Amino acid sequence: MSVVTPAPGNSGAGAISLSPVIDTASSLRATSGERVTAVRGYMRRNMSLPVGLTLLAILAVFLVVGRFMVDLEESRPVSVMTLQPPSWELPFGSDRQGRNMFAVAVAGTPMTLQIGLIAGFLGVGIGATLAFVAAYYGGKVDNIIKSMVDTGLTIPGLMILITVAMNVRGGLGVTQMALVVASLAWLYPTRTIRSQLLTLRERGYIQIAQMSGMSGPEIIVREMLPNLLPYLVAALVNSTSAAILASIGLEVLGLGPFEAPTIGMTLYWVNYNAAIINGWWWWWVPPIVVIGTVFIGLFLVAIGLDEIANPRLRRTV
Amino acid sequence: MAIQIPPDTTRVQADVLSVRDLRVYYHTPRGAVRAVDGVTFDIKAGERMGLVGESGSGKTTIALALMQLIRPPGRIEGGEVLVDGLDLLKLNAEQMRQRRLALIAMVAQGAMNSLNPVIRVRDQIVDALKDHGLKQTKAELAGRISSLLQRVGLGPQVADMFPHELSGGMKQRVCIAIAISMSPKVIIADEPTSALDVVVQRQVMETLRNVQLDLGAAIILVGHDMGLMAQAVDRLGVMYAGTLAELCSVRHIFEEPLHPYSQLLIASLPSLDKKGVFQGIPGLPPSLLNKPKGCPFRPRCPQAFARCETEEPKLTEVKPGRFVSCHLYTEAS
Amino acid sequence: MRPDYVLKRFAIFLLITWVAATLNFLIPRLGSRSPIEDKLMTQAATGGYLQQGVAEMVKEYEAKFGLDRPLWQQYLTYLGDVARFDFNYSIANYPRRVVDILLEGLPWTMGLLTMTTLISFVVGNLLGAFLGWPRAPRWIHYLMPPLLALHALPFFLLGLVLVYIFAFTFQVLPLYGGFTTGTMPNWSLTFILDVLSHAVLPAASIVLVSIGGWALGMRAMMVTTQGEDYTNFADAKGLLPKTIFFHYAIRNALLPQVTALALVLGQILSGAVLVEVIFGYPGIGTVLFQAIRGSDFFLVQGIVFIVIISIGITTFILDLIYPLLDPRISYQRG
Numbered sequence: 001m002s003v004v005t006p007a008p009g010n011s012g013a014g015a016i017s018l019s020p021v022i023d024t025a026s027s028l029r030a031t032s033g034e035r036v037t038a039v040r041g042y043m044r045r046n047m048s049l050p051v052g053l054t055l056l057a058i059l060a061v062f063l064v065v066g067r068f069m070v071d072l073e074e075s076r077p078v079s080v081m082t083l084q085p086p087s088w089e090l091p092f093g094s095d096r097q098g099r100n101m102f103a104v105a106v107a108g109t110p111m112t113l114q115i116g117l118i119a120g121f122l123g124v125g126i127g128a129t130l131a132f133v134a135a136y137y138g139g140k141v142d143n144i145i146k147s148m149v150d151t152g153l154t155i156p157g158l159m160i161l162i163t164v165a166m167n168v169r170g171g172l173g174v175t176q177m178a179l180v181v182a183s184l185a186w187l188y189p190t191r192t193i194r195s196q197l198l199t200l201r202e203r204g205y206i207q208i209a210q211m212s213g214m215s216g217p218e219i220i221v222r223e224m225l226p227n228l229l230p231y232l233v234a235a236l237v238n239s240t241s242a243a244i245l246a247s248i249g250l251e252v253l254g255l256g257p258f259e260a261p262t263i264g265m266t267l268y269w270v271n272y273n274a275a276i277i278n279g280w281w282w283w284w285v286p287p288i289v290v291i292g293t294v295f296i297g298l299f300l301v302a303i304g305l306d307e308i309a310n311p312r313l314r315r316t317v
Numbered sequence: 318m319a320i321q322i323p324p325d326t327t328r329v330q331a332d333v334l335s336v337r338d339l340r341v342y343y344h345t346p347r348g349a350v351r352a353v354d355g356v357t358f359d360i361k362a363g364e365r366m367g368l369v370g371e372s373g374s375g376k377t378t379i380a381l382a383l384m385q386l387i388r389p390p391g392r393i394e395g396g397e398v399l400v401d402g403l404d405l406l407k408l409n410a411e412q413m414r415q416r417r418l419a420l421i422a423m424v425a426q427g428a429m430n431s432l433n434p435v436i437r438v439r440d441q442i443v444d445a446l447k448d449h450g451l452k453q454t455k456a457e458l459a460g461r462i463s464s465l466l467q468r469v470g471l472g473p474q475v476a477d478m479f480p481h482e483l484s485g486g487m488k489q490r491v492c493i494a495i496a497i498s499m500s501p502k503v504i505i506a507d508e509p510t511s512a513l514d515v516v517v518q519r520q521v522m523e524t525l526r527n528v529q530l531d532l533g534a535a536i537i538l539v540g541h542d543m544g545l546m547a548q549a550v551d552r553l554g555v556m557y558a559g560t561l562a563e564l565c566s567v568r569h570i571f572e573e574p575l576h577p578y579s580q581l582l583i584a585s586l587p588s589l590d591k592k593g594v595f596q597g598i599p600g601l602p603p604s605l606l607n608k609p610k611g612c613p614f615r616p617r618c619p620q621a622f623a624r625c626e627t628e629e630p631k632l633t634e635v636k637p638g639r640f641v642s643c644h645l646y647t648e649a650s
Numbered sequence: 651m652r653p654d655y656v657l658k659r660f661a662i663f664l665l666i667t668w669v670a671a672t673l674n675f676l677i678p679r680l681g682s683r684s685p686i687e688d689k690l691m692t693q694a695a696t697g698g699y700l701q702q703g704v705a706e707m708v709k710e711y712e713a714k715f716g717l718d719r720p721l722w723q724q725y726l727t728y729l730g731d732v733a734r735f736d737f738n739y740s741i742a743n744y745p746r747r748v749v750d751i752l753l754e755g756l757p758w759t760m761g762l763l764t765m766t767t768l769i770s771f772v773v774g775n776l777l778g779a780f781l782g783w784p785r786a787p788r789w790i791h792y793l794m795p796p797l798l799a800l801h802a803l804p805f806f807l808l809g810l811v812l813v814y815i816f817a818f819t820f821q822v823l824p825l826y827g828g829f830t831t832g833t834m835p836n837w838s839l840t841f842i843l844d845v846l847s848h849a850v851l852p853a854a855s856i857v858l859v860s861i862g863g864w865a866l867g868m869r870a871m872m873v874t875t876q877g878e879d880y881t882n883f884a885d886a887k888g889l890l891p892k893t894i895f896f897h898y899a900i901r902n903a904l905l906p907q908v909t910a911l912a913l914v915l916g917q918i919l920s921g922a923v924l925v926e927v928i929f930g931y932p933g934i935g936t937v938l939f940q941a942i943r944g945s946d947f948f949l950v951q952g953i954v955f956i957v958i959i960s961i962g963i964t965t966f967i968l969d970l971i972y973p974l975l976d977p978r979i980s981y982q983r984g
Contacts, residue, residue: 154666154965156916158923159954160673166942166950167678245804249924252806254942267810271928276814277825288810292803299802303866384886417888425886430879433898435905435976444897445887479977495887 049304055297059109059290066106074100075107075261086282093282096273099261105286108261113294115178115247115262120240122182127189127239128232134190135197142194149191157184158249165255172250173257181246188242189235196231200224234305241298248291263287332359332399333535334383334421334503339396341375341382344389350605352378352391354559357632358640360535362502367538367546367567369582370556371602376539379556380507383537384423385413400503418445422496424525426508428489432480439476442495449499465494468531469524486517490524497528504529507539522549543586547571555579558603558613561632565639575641577618612644620645655979659969663962670958671732674951675725737952748952751937756956758828759933763922766853767911770860775907777861778868779900782876785891794865801862805921809855809928816851824848828932852929856922867910871903878902905976912968915961923957 074080077097084094092101134145164180165172172180214222250256251264252271266287270276275283341353353375360366368376381387383398385405398405400420405413417423425431433441439462446458453461463473469490480488489509496504506525510518522545529536538550546553547567554564555578563576574580581598600617603609612618612625622644630642731737737748780786781794800808817825829835829844875881876899884898926935934953941949973979 151662151666151669153913154916154961155670155673155958156920156961158916158920159957160677162938162942162950163674163677163954166945166947167680248804249920252924252927253939270810276810276818279818281814284810284814288807291807295802295804295807296799299798303798386882386885414888414890417886419888423886425879425883431883433880433884433902434978435901436897444893445889448890448893449888481978492883 046304046307048300048307052297052300052302052304055293055300059293059297063106063109066102070100070103070106072103072107075103076259079103083280085280092286093280095266095269095275095280095283097269101266101282101286104261104266105290108263108266109290111174111260112244112247112262112264115174115181116240116244118175118178119181119185119243119247120236123185123239123243124189124193124232124236126182126186127191127235128193130186130190131193131197134194135201145190146194149187149194152184152187153191157187158246160184161246161250162253162255165250172255174260174262177247177250177256178243181243181250184246185239185243189239192235193228193232196228197224200227230305230308234302237298237302237305241295241302244294263291331361333362333364333401334360334537335397335399336379336383337397337399339379339382339398340394341378341387341391342394343391345606348606351559351608352605353382354605354608356396356556356559356561358554358561358564360503360537362535363529363533364552365529365536365538365550367540367550367553368556369541369543369546369553371541373602373605374556375559376556377507380423380505380537380539383503383505384417384421386423415449418496418501419449419499420501421503421505422499422501423505423507424489424492424496424509426511428492428509429485429512431492432488434480436479437476438478438480438483438491441491442476442498445495446498461498465498466491468497468528469494470520484517485513486520489513489517489521493521493524493528497532497534500532501534503535503537504532505537505539508541509538510545511540511542518545525549543582555582558608559605560613560642561640562614562643563639563641564632565641569639575635575639575646576614576643577620577645578614581619612642655973656970659966663966666962667959670955670962671729672725674955675728678947678951679721732955737948737955748949751949752934752952752956755932755934755937758931759922759926759935760960762849762852762856762926762931762933763919765849766856766860766922767918769853770857771864771907771911773857774861774864775868775900775904778865779872779895779903781865782869782872782903783895783899794862797858797862797865799862800859801866803859804924805855805859806924806928808859809852809925812851812855813928823851826930848931852925852931855925856918859921860918863914864907868903868907871906872899875899875903905972908968908972908975912965915964919957919961 077099080090080094080098080100082094082096082098084090086093090100090102092105094100095104130145130149134142161180161184164183165177168176168180209222247256247262248264248267251262252267254268256262256265256268258265267284270284270287273280273283275281336356336358339353339356340351343350343352356375356379358366368379370376378387378391382393383405385393385408387393393406396406400416403416403420405416405421408416432438436444439459442462442465443458446453446461459476462476466473466475471487471490471494475483475487475491480491483491493509504525509525510521513521525536526549528534536550538546540546550567552565553567553570555562555570555576557578563570563574563579565575570579571583574583578598581596585596585598587595598617603613603616609615610629611627612621612630615621615625618625624644628644630644630647632640632642633647634640635646735749737752777790777793777797780790813825816823824830824847828848829841830848833841833844835841880902881894881898884894889898922933923935923938925931926933927939930936934957938950938953940946941953
C-alpha cells in the first residue's frame with residue numbers, strides 16, 4: 001500500500017491512463033442541443049461518476065447532520081457505559097473504553113478525510129509543480145527528477161512511513177500524520193503528470209498553437225490546461241484516496257494519534273480487543289461501512305473522470 | 318481424321334471479381350454516413366485495377382468491404398461481391414474467414430504496424446496457414462516459407478527475425494508474402510507504399526507485379542498517387558463521394574478524361590514539361606451524412622447544368638470499356 | 651538479452667538497496683531518540699522501578715549495541731552488518747537475533763504473496779481479456795461491477811468482513827493464525843491442509859480485491875490492441891478468432907500489465923502486511939505489528955529493510971523476464 005498510488009492494482013496500465021480530451025484542432029463545435037444529448041448519453045453509458053459523487057454526498061450529509069445529533073465530546077473514552085449494543089441513545093453503541101461510537105464516527109471521519117485531503121492536495125500540488133519543471137526544463141533537471149521519482153516509487157511507502165512514525169517523539173498527531181503522508185504523496189503524481197505533459201507536448205495542436213503565434217503562457221492556459229484538467233482532478237482523487245489508505249494503515253499498526261477517534265484508530269482498538277470474535281459487531285461495522293463508502297466513492301469518481309478524459313475507453317452505444 | 322482445333326486465344330476471360338451496387342453505410346448518432354453508395358465494377362483474372370480518390374471518397378471502405386472487414390458502426394447495406402461466382406456477402410463469419418487469404422487477400426497500408434511485434438516472421442506466416450487447415454511437417458513449412466520469402470525478394474534468414482528488426486520495405490514485402498501464401502485469386506493492396514521512400518516504393522511495386530504475374534491473380538490497387546497508378550495498373554476507377562465517377566483504362570484517363578472531376582484531377586497534376594500555376598479543385602467534397610440530391614460533384618463542377626441538380630447520374634458504358642457517371646454523356650443526343 | 655541491460659537493472663537494484671539502508675539508518679538517528687533509553691524508561695515506568703541508575707544502564711546497553719560511537723563509524727558498521735544480514739538483536743526479544751525472527755516469518759509471507767499475486771494476476775487478466783473481447787459471453791460483464799467495487803477497498807477491510815462471515819458466523823474457516831495453535835509444524839497431510847485452510851481467508855481478501863484491478867487494466871489494453879493495425883491484418887489473414895485473441899491481442903496487451911505488476915509490488919506487500927495483522931497470520935506483518943507494539947526498533951528496521959530488498963529483487967527478476975516477453979526491449983536503451 002503505497003502512499004499515493006491508487007488502491008492496489010489500480011495502477012494497472014490503462015486503468016488510469018488518461019490521454020487528452022478531444023484535440024482542440026480537430027473538435028467539431030457541438031451545438032448546445034448536441035451537448036445535452038452527449039451528456040445524457042454519457043450518463044446512460046457510464047454510471048460511475050454520478051454514483052461515486054452520490055455516495056460521497058450521502059457521507060457528507062451524514063457527517064454534517066450527525067454533528068447536530070450528538071455531543072462530540074462523547075467520542076472520548078469513559079463517556080458512556082461500555083460495550084452497549086445500538087439503541088436510541090447510542091445509535092452505534094459503545095466500545096470497551098466507553099466511547100459513544102456514533103460520536104466517534106461523526107468526529108473521527110472528518111479527521112481521516114482531512115488527512116487524506118491535505119496530503120492529497122499537497123501531493124498533487126508538489127507533484128504538478130515538479131512535473132512542470134521537469135517537462136519545461138528537460139535535460140539534466142528532468143533526468144534528476146525522473147530518477148528520484150522512480151527510485152522513490154520502488155520503495156514501498158508504508159515502510160518509510162512506519163520508520164518515520166516510529167521515530168517521532170511522542171507519536172503522531174493528526175496534522176503531523178498528514179504532513180508525514182504528504183512527504184511521500186508527491187511521487188506518483190509527479191510521474192504521471194510529467195508523462196502526460198510530455199505526451200501533450202508532442203501532440204500536433206501544441207505546435208499549431210505555437211505557429212499561429214500563441215505565447216508560452218497562453219498555450220499553457222488555453223491549450224494544455226483544459227486537456228490536463230480532468231487528469232489533474234483524477235490525480236487528486238487518487239492521491240487523496242491513497243493518502244487516506246496510508247493513514248489508516250499507520251493507525252491500524254498502532255502508529256497513529258492514540259487519542260483521536262479516527263477510523264484507523266477505531267480499527268486498531270477493534271483488533272486489539274478482538275471485537276469480531278467477541279461479537280461486538282456495532283464496533284467494527286460502521287467504520288467499515290464508512291471507509292467502504294469513501295473508497296468506493298472516490299474510486300468511481302476516478303473512473304468516471306477517466307472516461308471523460310480518454311474517449312477511447314467509452315463503450316459505444 | 319482428327320482435326321486439331323487451335324487454342325482459342327480470343328476467348329474472353331471470365332470475370333474473377335464482380336461487384337454489383339455495393340453499399341456501405343456508417344451508422345452514427347447523427348445519421349447514416351454513406352461511405353460507399355452503389356459501386357459496380359468487374360475485374361478479370363490477371364488484371365490490375367486502381368482505385369483513386371480523395372480522402373473520404375470511399376476507396377479504403379470498398380477494400381475493407383470486399384474482405385468483409387467492415388466493423389460496427391459500419392455495415393454493408395447491400396449489393397453483391399462475386400468472386401469466381403461466389404457471393405462473399407452471403408457467407409457467414411466462419412465461411413468468410415476461410416476464404417480470406419485463400420481466395421481474396423489484402424495488403425494494408427501502414428505495414429509498419431501490420432505485423433505482430435512479439436512474434437517472429439515465420440510464425441506469422443505459418444499461423445495463417447495453420448488456421449486454414451494446412452497440415453505440414455516442420456521441414457515442409459520451412460521450405461514453403463523460404464520460397465515465399467524468395468518470391469518477394471527476401472532472404473530465408475528473415476524468417477527468424479522479429480518485425481522490429483526489419484526495415485519498412487522489408488516489412489511490407491513480408492506482408493505481401495503472407496498475402497500470396499495461399500495463392501489467392503484477388504489481391505487488394507491499400508496504399509501499400511504510402512509510408513515508404515521512392516526507391517523502396519519501386520521495389521515493393523515490382524515485387525507486387527512479379528507475384529501477381531506468377532499467380533495470375535487480379536489486383537486492386539487503392540491509393541491517391543496518380544503517378545504510381547499510371548505505372549502500376551491497367552484500368553483506373555476514380556471514386557468521388559462514395560461512387561465511381563469514371564472507370565476506364567489508365568491511358569484513357571490520362572489522355573482523355575471524360576468526367577469533369579477526372580478532368581480537373583488530371584489537370585491538377587504537375588507536369589515535367591509545362592510550367593504553370595498549381596491548379597487545385599475548388600470546394601470541398603460533400604458531406605456523406607446528408608448527401609444532397611443529384612450529382613454529388615455538382616457544387617464543384619464547372620460543367621454542371623439543370624439535370625445535375627435533380628437526378629443522380631448512373632455509371633454507364635458510354636464507349637467500349639469506358640464507364641462514366643455524368644449527365645454530359647447520357648443525354649439523349 | 652544484452653549484458654548491459656542486465657547490468658543496468660542490477661545496478662538499479664543495488665542503488666535501491668543502498669537508499670533503503672541509508673534511510674533506515676538516518677531516519678531513526680534524526681529523531682535524536684535513543685531507542686534503548688526510551689525502552690528502558692518505558693519499562694521503568696510500567697514496572698515501577700526507580701529511575702536513577704537508568705542512565706548508567708543506558709550507557710552500558712548503548713556500548714553493547716554500538717550506539718556510542720561517532721556517526722560515520724556507525725554508518726559503516728551498519729552497512730557492513732546489513733550486507734551480512736546482521737540486523738542486531740531484537741530489543742524486545744533479547745537475546746534473539748532480528749535475523750532469526752525474520753526468517754521465521756518470511757516463508758509464510760512469501761507463500762501467501764506468491765500464491766495470491768499469481769492467482770489474481772492470471773485470473774484477473776484473463777477476465778479482463780474476455781471483457782475486452784467483443785465476442786465474449788454476456789454474463790461475463792455482470793461480474794465486473796462487484797469486482798470493481800471490491801477493488802476499491804483495502805485488503806484488510808475485506809479481510810475483516812470475510813472473518814466475520816466465514817470464521818465467526820458460519821465457522822467454516824479458522825479465525826486466526828497460520829495453523830491450529832499447539833500443533834507442531836510437520837509435513838503431514840493433515841498439517842498441510844490445516845495450513846491451507848488457515849490461508850484461505852487471508853488469500854481471499856487479497857485476491858478478490860486485486861482481481862478487479864487487473865481486469866480493468868487488461869480490458870483497457872485489449873481495447874487498445876484491438877485497434878492496432880496488426881490485429882486488423884490478423885483478421886485480413888483469415889486467422890481463427892481464438893488465435894487472434896490469444897496470440898495477437900492478449901500477447902501484446904500483457905506487456906504493460908507485467909510492467910504494472912512491477913510497479914504495484916510495493917502496494918501489494920504493504921496491503922498484505924495489514925491483512926496479516928488482522929488475521930494474526932504468522933508472517934512478516936504480524937512480526938512487524940508486534941515489533942511496533944514493543945517499540946523494538948531493530949526488529950522494525952530489519953523488517954523494513956527486508957521488505958524493501960524483497961521488492962527490489964522481485965522487480966529485478968521481472969525486469970529480466972520482460973525482454974523474454976517483448977523482444978523489442980533489450981535492444982533499446984532499456
